[in-house]
Amino acid sequence: MELKKKAQKAVWDIEEIVGAKFSPGQKEAVDKIIEDLVIEAMQECEASYGHAARNCCSEDEDMAHKIGREIGQAREALIANLSGLR
Numbered sequence: 001m002e003l004k005k006k007a008q009k010a011v012w013d014i015e016e017i018v019g020a021k022f023s024p025g026q027k028e029a030v031d032k033i034i035e036d037l038v039i040e041a042m043q044e045c046e047a048s049y050g051h052a053a054r055n056c057c058s059e060d061e062d063m064a065h066k067i068g069r070e071i072g073q074a075r076e077a078l079i080a081n082l083s084g085l086r
Contacts, residue, residue: 002081004081007031007034007035008031010030010034011027011030011031011034014030035082038078038082039078039079039082042075042078042079043075046071046072046074046075049067049071
């Protein structure tokens, strides 16, 4: 499921729990909160995985760079997808 649909589902789930429909402005605010949290979580994961890659691949710097590049590309793709939520 793409990120936009996941964020919309989260908003619907929250509406169901609250027992009321959000106004368009409220939905936009909740989408923004979800987006910010996912970006923050992704950045934390990237930092953690990058550190792990450097530690486990210290003898093979080329492999560590390749893994780091892959992580960076995944992060950029996620941010691009999240930007589409706006």
